[in-house]
Amino acid sequence: MSDILALIKDKSLTYHQKLYSLGMSAENTLDCLNFSGEAQRFFKENIICDLHEGSAPYKPRYIVPNYEKFLENGSEFLRLEPPKNLLEACNALLILYKNVPSITSFPVYLGNLDTLLNPYIKNEDYAYDILKSFLIHIDRTLTSSFVHANIGPKRTLCGEMILTIMKELKNTVPNLTLKYKKDVTDDKFLLKAIENVIETASPNFANDDIYQKDFKSKYGIVSCYNALPIGGGAHTLIRLNLKNLALSYQNFDHYLKKGLPHAVKIMSEIIDERSRFLVEESGFFESSFLVKENLIEKDNFLSMFGIFGMAEAVNCYLKDEKYGHSEKAHGLTLQILEVLENETSKIKSPYCYYSNGRPFLHAQSGISSDKDVSPGCRIPIGDEPDLFESISYVSEFHKYFPAGISDIFSFESTVKNNPQYLLDVIKASMKKKLRMVNFYTHDSDLIRITGFLVKKSEIEKRKSGTPSLNDATVLGEEAVLNCKTYERRIQK
Amino acid sequence: MKIAYINKTISFSAVDGPGNRMAIFFQGCQFDCIYCHNSETINKCTSCGLCIKECSTKALFLSSINKSPGWAKDKCIECDACLRKCPHSSSPKYLSLGLDDLLTCVKKVSDFISGVTLSGGEVLLQIEFVEFFVRKLKEKKISVFIDTNASVPWEFFERILPYVDQFMIDLKAYDNKDHIKLTSKNNNLAMQNIYKLGKLKKIYEVRTVISEDFFDCFKTVKKISVFISNLDKDIQYKLIKYRSHGLRKKKFREPSDDLMNKLKAETIKSGLNSVTIS
Numbered sequence: 001m002s003d004i005l006a007l008i009k010d011k012s013l014t015y016h017q018k019l020y021s022l023g024m025s026a027e028n029t030l031d032c033l034n035f036s037g038e039a040q041r042f043f044k045e046n047i048i049c050d051l052h053e054g055s056a057p058y059k060p061r062y063i064v065p066n067y068e069k070f071l072e073n074g075s076e077f078l079r080l081e082p083p084k085n086l087l088e089a090c091n092a093l094l095i096l097y098k099n100v101p102s103i104t105s106f107p108v109y110l111g112n113l114d115t116l117l118n119p120y121i122k123n124e125d126y127a128y129d130i131l132k133s134f135l136i137h138i139d140r141t142l143t144s145s146f147v148h149a150n151i152g153p154k155r156t157l158c159g160e161m162i163l164t165i166m167k168e169l170k171n172t173v174p175n176l177t178l179k180y181k182k183d184v185t186d187d188k189f190l191l192k193a194i195e196n197v198i199e200t201a202s203p204n205f206a207n208d209d210i211y212q213k214d215f216k217s218k219y220g221i222v223s224c225y226n227a228l229p230i231g232g233g234a235h236t237l238i239r240l241n242l243k244n245l246a247l248s249y250q251n252f253d254h255y256l257k258k259g260l261p262h263a264v265k266i267m268s269e270i271i272d273e274r275s276r277f278l279v280e281e282s283g284f285f286e287s288s289f290l291v292k293e294n295l296i297e298k299d300n301f302l303s304m305f306g307i308f309g310m311a312e313a314v315n316c317y318l319k320d321e322k323y324g325h326s327e328k329a330h331g332l333t334l335q336i337l338e339v340l341e342n343e344t345s346k347i348k349s350p351y352c353y354y355s356n357g358r359p360f361l362h363a364q365s366g367i368s369s370d371k372d373v374s375p376g377c378r379i380p381i382g383d384e385p386d387l388f389e390s391i392s393y394v395s396e397f398h399k400y401f402p403a404g405i406s407d408i409f410s411f412e413s414t415v416k417n418n419p420q421y422l423l424d425v426i427k428a429s430m431k432k433k434l435r436m437v438n439f440y441t442h443d444s445d446l447i448r449i450t451g452f453l454v455k456k457s458e459i460e461k462r463k464s465g466t467p468s469l470n471d472a473t474v475l476g477e478e479a480v481l482n483c484k485t486y487e488r489r490i491q492k
Numbered sequence: 493m494k495i496a497y498i499n500k501t502i503s504f505s506a507v508d509g510p511g512n513r514m515a516i517f518f519q520g521c522q523f524d525c526i527y528c529h530n531s532e533t534i535n536k537c538t539s540c541g542l543c544i545k546e547c548s549t550k551a552l553f554l555s556s557i558n559k560s561p562g563w564a565k566d567k568c569i570e571c572d573a574c575l576r577k578c579p580h581s582s583s584p585k586y587l588s589l590g591l592d593d594l595l596t597c598v599k600k601v602s603d604f605i606s607g608v609t610l611s612g613g614e615v616l617l618q619i620e621f622v623e624f625f626v627r628k629l630k631e632k633k634i635s636v637f638i639d640t641n642a643s644v645p646w647e648f649f650e651r652i653l654p655y656v657d658q659f660m661i662d663l664k665a666y667d668n669k670d671h672i673k674l675t676s677k678n679n680n681l682a683m684q685n686i687y688k689l690g691k692l693k694k695i696y697e698v699r700t701v702i703s704e705d706f707f708d709c710f711k712t713v714k715k716i717s718v719f720i721s722n723l724d725k726d727i728q729y730k731l732i733k734y735r736s737h738g739l740r741k742k743k744f745r746e747p748s749d750d751l752m753n754k755l756k757a758e759t760i761k762s763g764l765n766s767v768t769i770s
Contacts, residue, residue: 388503388601415506417768420606424512425504430605491504 014467016143020058020105023368026055026263027054032271032281039266042401047244048267050274051103051306051367053236057278059101061304064220065295066231067111070096077289080428086120086127090134097142100290102223105143109222110149114159121158132165139171145452146223149174153181153208155189163203167196172446172453172470176203179211180430187423194419194426201440204406207430214360214402217300224365224452225406225436226289230353232300234403235275239306239364240267242313242336243373251333253316264305271303271359275351302352304403305344306364308379310336324379324393333377337400360403376405383487387425395432406436410488413441442490494576495620496594499586499613500532507770509637509660509696511606514598518612519586519620523641523675525664527701529738533613534581543574543584552584567684575739589622598634599637607635607657616644619651626655637696641675642689649685658696659689665700666715670707683719690723698727699770702755703734705744713755717762728766731755 007013007021035043041046053061071089074082078096083089093111100107121127137139138147151159166176178185178193184210195204206221218230228234243261249255278284279298290296311323314332323329340361348357363376374380377397384390387409398405415421422439429437440447445455458468497519502508505515521534528534544552551567552574561574561584574584578733598608608629615622615638626636638652639660663682665671671679689695698720700707713731720727733752736743747755752769759767 386503388604391604411506414770417770418506418510420511421504421506422512424604424606428512429602 004259005319012467014143014469016110017467022134023105024052024054027056027058030056032056033278035273036266036269039270039273042266042270045244047241047263048238048270049241050236050238050270051364053103053238053274056282057236058282058348059284060233060278060301061103061236062108062226062228062301063100063102063233063290063296064109064222064228064230065096065100065107065111065290066365067093067096067116067295069231070293070295071116072292075289075293075295077293084119086122086130089117089120089131091288094134094137094141096295097138102146104144104146104223106144106147108146108148108226109220109228109475110138110142110147112150112152112179112220113162114151114156115154118156118158121161124161126155127158128165129163131161132169135162135165135169135174139169139173140469141391142173145172145175145454145470147174148177148180148220148224149223150177150206150221151203152179155186155192156307158240159189160192165193166202167199170200170446172455172458175224175452177206178203179206179208179221180426181208182430184208190423191419194389194422197422197439198413198419198441199444201438201444201446204435204436204438205426205430209430210399210433210435211402217353221404221436224404225438226304226362226404227402227435229300229302230480231294231296232354233296233299234301234304235278235351236271237304237306237362237364238267238270238274239308239362240264241309241373242307243309243316246313246316255313255317256325256335260336260339261343264340264347267305268273268347268349268359271305272349272351275303275349279351299353302354302403303349303359304362305340305359306362307340307377308364308366308370308375309373310363310397310443311374311380312372322383324383324385324390330393330396334396337377337397341400346462361401362403363397363401363405365406376401382487382489387491391425391429391432391434395429395434398433398435401435404435406438406490407434410439410442410490412490413443415441442488447486494591494621494624495588496587496590496625497536497586497619498594499530501582501594501597504604505609508609508611508639509607509658512604513607513609513637514601514605515609515611516594518599518610518615518618519583520761521612521614521641522615522617522643523614523664523677524581525675526742527674527706527734527738527739527744528581528705528740529566529735530613531581531739532575532578532583533586537582537584537586538580540580542579543577546577548571548573572739585623591621594625595628595632598629598632602632602634605634607637607638609637611639611662614641614644616640618650619644619648623655626652630655642685643677643679644681644685646688649689653692653694656694659694660697660699661686661689661695662699662701663716665707666712666719667707670712674706686720687723690720690727692725693726695720695724695727697730699730699732701732701734702747702752703744703749704747706734709747709751709755710758713759713760717759717764717767721762721764725763725765727764728768729759729764730768730770731759732770 074080083092097107102108249259285298314323314329366375499517499519502515508515549567551564555562555563563585636656643662664674668678
């Protein structure tokens with residue numbers, strides 16, 4: 001009770017942030033989920049973490065509406081006719097966005113904006129003004145860095161306008177990904193996006209060729225860098241701390257053959273229990289207008305199996321070598337990934353409808369309270385080798401993660417005199433089958449934390465007690481402290 | 493000769509020409525610039541052995557084969573204590589590499605790079621090797637840029653012109669008296685070679701390091717920019733701020749941003765299409 005009162009009186013939170021936290025507090029007074037003793041032990045020992053999803057899941061963690069269908073048909077529930085022009089289309093989308101739930105309370109996916117809106121563009125100047133207002137509206141009302149829009153892979157007038165506007169506005173919201181497809185995404189579009197990267201640390205670059213192979217239908221990049229089916233989403237994402245699991249197994253062989261399979265079994269139990277409550281008890285899929293109007297379908301949902309702390313887990317089994325710098329470490333990592341791949345492929349969850357019962361692996365980006373444990377399979381911050389070695393090291397890991405993985409690289413600002421450099425690096429990274437890469441220049445105000453963007457200036461303001469509109473600023477502030485974000489190697 | 497003395501290779505460089513380039517730094521230079529930021533590339537090792545005791549990780553040892561320092565790269569923490577100790581503007585860490593060694597290095601990163609830039613030291617002092625190397629790179633359709641002070645016989649350029657896409661030239665000063673003060677050599681050969689290369693449209697960029705302690709900055713950049721503008725207005729002119737890092741003990745004044753901007757404005761009047769500050 002005193003925690004809730006403290007929350008109510010917290011002057012560093014906005015009204016919406018308080019409301020959200022109060023909702024979470026209420027939810028967490030419930031005890032609706034039944035876990036085995038072993039699962040509870042895994043939670044207690046921080047081997048498994050539910051990423052604060054809440055004790056009574058009443059909405060899917062991530063929802064990825066089919067915005068194409070929405071613009072084609074309108075919405076009966078929202079009393080919207082199909083839009084006839086750009087202003088109506090943007091207005092309709094904004095209205096729908098406010099009605100899409102998620103773990104953060106804001107939509108984690110805004111659509112492939114350029115392909116959605118390009119058909120409505122008739123007058124360029126007028127379109128520019130509308131798109132600019134649209135994007136400012138998103139930044140000021142969907143106040144979370146996990147709100148994510150996609151563009152590409154083909155260059156369009158709308159895609160170029162969005163990039164121009166976002167470079168001008170320098171906002172942290174929305175998170176933006178350009179889907180790169182070889183022979184479709186031209187250098188002109190890429191170079192324009194690179195100009196944005198140099199100033200705003202955005203967009204991210206996703207490997208469309210690889211992702212599209214993993215999804216039998218269209219996919220979107222959502223939240224940090226998660227990949228999920230359009231018209232569907234994820235019930236839940238929970239994550240396995242590979243480092244903490246390794247602490248129980250002194251012998252790598254035991255870790256591989258006993259520890260991991262057992263952990264996968266427990267993860268599967270927890271995923272199923274959380275999904276069960278959502279699907280069978282919460283009533284979400286029966287009551288949501290998104291389902292009734294086929295903007296999402298239950299059959300397009302799956303669950304996400306997250307992992308993190310790979311570097312520290314592998315280091316437990318090395319003597320004078322380290323993850324990121326050693327072939328032996330690389331080999332151990334691949335062995336762990338192969339086991340995870342095999343064990344998760346055996347799972348037959350009744351709720352992973354989209355993926356024949358199998359939860360998709362996801363290299364979880366970490367949360368701000370993580371200390372001394374690295375996101376996903378990333379090389380620990382401050383310990384990174386040079387760029388070529390870093391990319392070569394992680395490239396073989398990306399294929400295991402259809403639900404998303406990314407690597408982040410920081411650069412000297414001299415790169416702004418040579419954008420072709422980043423073009424070469426992006427294209428080669430895609431050729432080497434990385435799923436997603438993110439870049440930023442170390443002296444820019446916008447900085448990529450673990451997958452989402454925050455302004456350094458907003459972090460500084462928060463330190464003096466001033467509330468920040470963007471919910472994610474708090475996370476950024478914690479991450480800088482715990483995860484040493486500012487110490488990421490600056491590639492020269 | 494099919495062995496080259498290589499100070500180091502950098503797999504990815506954003507600052508050695510357009511795009512992502514592998515940069516290969518050759519050992520040896522005929523200049524001795526008072527502000528050299530990588531003076532450990534100037535001379536060959538004399539095997540005096542003074543550096544060996546400086547190494548705290550035992551990465552250096554006396555090689556019994558040829559009595560020159562051996563270097564265990566895996567033990568090196570790159571503290572540069574050995575370089576600071578060296579009285580000969582050299583390094584115990586440069587390697588003797590064959591053609592195949594270097595081609596293997598290039599192949600490893602070839603998916604990532606726009607091309608290769610040869611730098612140093614002064615690359616063209618090892619012309620025999622360089623000619624073979626650039627010919628091979630051209631066969632593999634890899635773009636080649638060369639960083640040079642251009643103070644070598646024109647004949648060296650003639651040998652490699654068909655295989656090198658562009659040159660990037662460090663022109664230290666315009667007036668000979670300034671050039672000799674900075675490098676201990678005159679710039680007659682460099683100016684002649686720049687003229688010829690410029691007319692052949694083989695110059696990507698000319699660079700000059702700026703400090704008020706080196707010369708009259710305004711006069712120098714004006715004369716250089718007019719000179720190169722008359723050859724080819726597409727040559728990029730880069731004004732490099734002197735920075736005091738590097739092993740040279742004597743330090744000079746670092747120019748202010750304001751001065752650099754004024755110098756840039758002065759050079760633009762020459763009609764060059766691109767003038768940048770670095």
